[in-house]
Amino acid sequence: MTEQILKVEQVEAIALIGLNNPPVNALSADLRAATYKALQILRSDDAIKAIVIYGEGRFFSAGADIKDFGRATEKPTLPDLLKDINDSSKPIIVALHGIAFGGGLELALAAHVRVGVSGLRAALPEVKLGIIPGAGGTQRLPRLAGIRAAVDIICTGKEVSAEKALEIGILDRLTNDSARDAGIAAANDVLTGKIPANSTDGLSIAPASTVIDAARQKYTGGLKAPLRALESIEAATRPISEGLALEREIFLQLMQSDERAGLVHAFFAERATAKIPEQNAGLQEINSIGVIGGGTMGVGIASAFSIAGFPVTLIELQDEQLKRARTIIDLNLSGALKRGKMKQEAYEKTRDILHFSTNLTDLAKTDLVIEAVFEDMDVKTELFKQLDNICKPGAMLATNTSYLDVNTIAAATKRANDVIGLHFFSPAHIMRLLEVVVAEKTSPELVATSFNLARKIGKIPVRAGVCDGFIGNRILSRYRKCCEYMLLDGAEFDQIDSALESFGFAMGPFAVADLAGLDISYTTRKRKAKTRPVEERYVRIADLVYEQGWHGRKNGCGFYVYDDSKIRVPNPGARDIVTKERAMLGIEPQTFTDDDIVARCLTTMIQEAANVLDEGIALRPVDIDAVELFGYGFPRHRGGPLHMADQIGLDTIIDRIRTYAEEDDYFWRVPTLLKQMLSKNQTFADLNISPEK
Numbered sequence: 001m002t003e004q005i006l007k008v009e010q011v012e013a014i015a016l017i018g019l020n021n022p023p024v025n026a027l028s029a030d031l032r033a034a035t036y037k038a039l040q041i042l043r044s045d046d047a048i049k050a051i052v053i054y055g056e057g058r059f060f061s062a063g064a065d066i067k068d069f070g071r072a073t074e075k076p077t078l079p080d081l082l083k084d085i086n087d088s089s090k091p092i093i094v095a096l097h098g099i100a101f102g103g104g105l106e107l108a109l110a111a112h113v114r115v116g117v118s119g120l121r122a123a124l125p126e127v128k129l130g131i132i133p134g135a136g137g138t139q140r141l142p143r144l145a146g147i148r149a150a151v152d153i154i155c156t157g158k159e160v161s162a163e164k165a166l167e168i169g170i171l172d173r174l175t176n177d178s179a180r181d182a183g184i185a186a187a188n189d190v191l192t193g194k195i196p197a198n199s200t201d202g203l204s205i206a207p208a209s210t211v212i213d214a215a216r217q218k219y220t221g222g223l224k225a226p227l228r229a230l231e232s233i234e235a236a237t238r239p240i241s242e243g244l245a246l247e248r249e250i251f252l253q254l255m256q257s258d259e260r261a262g263l264v265h266a267f268f269a270e271r272a273t274a275k276i277p278e279q280n281a282g283l284q285e286i287n288s289i290g291v292i293g294g295g296t297m298g299v300g301i302a303s304a305f306s307i308a309g310f311p312v313t314l315i316e317l318q319d320e321q322l323k324r325a326r327t328i329i330d331l332n333l334s335g336a337l338k339r340g341k342m343k344q345e346a347y348e349k350t351r352d353i354l355h356f357s358t359n360l361t362d363l364a365k366t367d368l369v370i371e372a373v374f375e376d377m378d379v380k381t382e383l384f385k386q387l388d389n390i391c392k393p394g395a396m397l398a399t400n401t402s403y404l405d406v407n408t409i410a411a412a413t414k415r416a417n418d419v420i421g422l423h424f425f426s427p428a429h430i431m432r433l434l435e436v437v438v439a440e441k442t443s444p445e446l447v448a449t450s451f452n453l454a455r456k457i458g459k460i461p462v463r464a465g466v467c468d469g470f471i472g473n474r475i476l477s478r479y480r481k482c483c484e485y486m487l488l489d490g491a492e493f494d495q496i497d498s499a500l501e502s503f504g505f506a507m508g509p510f511a512v513a514d515l516a517g518l519d520i521s522y523t524t525r526k527r528k529a530k531t532r533p534v535e536e537r538y539v540r541i542a543d544l545v546y547e548q549g550w551h552g553r554k555n556g557c558g559f560y561v562y563d564d565s566k567i568r569v570p571n572p573g574a575r576d577i578v579t580k581e582r583a584m585l586g587i588e589p590q591t592f593t594d595d596d597i598v599a600r601c602l603t604t605m606i607q608e609a610a611n612v613l614d615e616g617i618a619l620r621p622v623d624i625d626a627v628e629l630f631g632y633g634f635p636r637h638r639g640g641p642l643h644m645a646d647q648i649g650l651d652t653i654i655d656r657i658r659t660y661a662e663e664d665d666y667f668w669r670v671p672t673l674l675k676q677m678l679s680k681n682q683t684f685a686d687l688n689i690s691p692e693k
């Protein structure tokens, strides 16, 4: 019964239980039941004097099985199992290696002795999933490490190193042995009285109300879980049974929340995008990177690869731009070193493997070349013609274009199957999203290699097809238009920004436009003017603001006026432009509530996302959610626009589109896919099927 999911063996008077539930030793119902049963059998065996629990495989345990969230919990629950461990008449020693997260760490906290292996990372990351530790973490961690450390660890979900875990009392001992051997050694020491075996539940702690009060002021970010965790930690000074009961009650309440559902969706979205039709294609070897263009994106891309240890050659037009690029890359690398994203040795090595040049032929032997020059089709096609002549056969040629047709760029070469879009986001060494844009002739190996490479540099790759703006920028364009229409029709720009910021975006669209520079969006609109459909409403307000010489933050004035502290105050001149434009067009301003603003923005994102899906530009709804979450600042706890669409209900979304269409039936059209889904009673979650299934 227990052979597969547990490895149980006996070494003299010590019984060993190895958790064996790949890939992450999640504490699933089967693993809990098997462990519970094994403990009962071993305790009734007189030959056994101590029991060691350790993890088989890469690490100890990633905690509770997140896939089970939202389903009824099967017995024994994790709290039942952990109580049984704490109350055991025979000493239980837990040996931790690799990772001990969530319920995995809670299991260890309930044992009598904890031994860690060097390199261990311990955490209670439950708040990142919208819940609190639900198997004693908020009660037992304060008992072992004190309330201050427990608040810090539980309310942030951050990782603690093995050394820190030893220092604060989570671990009794730290070794370099294997977990199994470390467990046996510790068990022998317990049996000979060298280390005491204590019940964590028997420990008591003093109240620390000042720590709790200070934390209450700190964790006011709008998320429920950190504050509820504090409530539970505060109860750790009460008898353990009361504290555990309160913890469980809060845990179960949060399990039902939208916040939990959104955060868990985001957790799986981050991983789901890797499942692509090309995942079994061969990989090309990529050992050197060329980046062309040392502007905003080029320096970020070069930094991202350098931080990951790849040799990079950056090409610019002139020495002056190269010098500027080098200065910014240096700053990015030292920032990465400070943030712990790079080790000192790797940082020093970049001096030897980072090259700067104005000569394109220096890329002749490079494995992957990424172009990040001006967003202009003629400039890009001319460059790809040159690359076709310079680069070695089989080199990967990538464009970082935001909107342009990757098929046309590929057609400028005689090797279209070697051309792909790698769309990074600014700042490219920080933002996690990478849209992998697959053109008509792109080879499957190139796609698989891009996904593999993305993971190596810490990015979340999402497969996208070719269209104007791919997945993310296409949806962004709709969202912006929707905001401009509301502005013209009566909402103020600062109201729109603050409504969307209260929803959870870090910045509203007009504040973002100021940050990016109104000159940039002006140029894009002028470029697209020729192809704009005549039926489409066009709002001139941003053009008029720009034409006043107000370029946004870069010159201190745009939709807002900025002082040195970067505090934004609405620009009265921009308000004036809005009022005059409405009057000129004979528009009687309507009232929009904050809820109306959010509802319209969300509805148009869902509308465009449905078209993107229907056209096959995105593989699955979850890919679109991932793009929005990891590239466009969609609030993580809301899970993404299509996750929200399922929560809101397709009938409501369609009703809203039909209502808004009474004002503008060109912009507000019900996508065919939404009608089909409604008739089949489908949700977006139903469409999240992996390509290999």
Ligand code: 3HC
Binding pocket: 023, 024, 026, 061, 062, 063, 064, 065, 066, 067, 078, 099, 101, 102, 103, 104, 106, 125, 126, 129, 132, 133, 134, 135, 137, 268, 271, 272
């Ligand atoms: N439950 C179920 N599946 C899990 C899981 C978990 N706790 N943790 C990871 N997985 C799955 C992933 O979805 C992935 O599945 P896939 O291959 O089908 O996409 C697979 O395991 C491998 O995961 P990763 O790709 O993330 O592997 P890594 O080696 O890169 O990372 C990890 C490992 C650091 C453990 C990372 O997976 C992680 O952070 N997991 C979540 C840990 C966590 O939040 N634990 C708390 C759970 S809540 C809890 O314990 C409640 C308790 O208090 C009662």
Ligand code: NAI
Binding pocket: 292, 293, 294, 295, 296, 297, 298, 315, 316, 317, 321, 371, 372, 373, 374, 375, 376, 379, 383, 400, 401, 402, 403, 423, 424, 425, 426
């Ligand atoms: P930028 O204007 O900041 O930088 C472009 C750089 O390319 C300039 O420094 C220029 O000197 C250099 N350059 C031009 N032609 C060159 C050539 N033939 N050889 C070598 N260098 C050359 O532009 P930015 O913002 O970095 O954008 C670059 C590309 O990335 C564009 O296609 C853009 O659409 C895309 N992009 C931009 C994002 C952004 O947020 N800025 C986000 C994602 C993509």
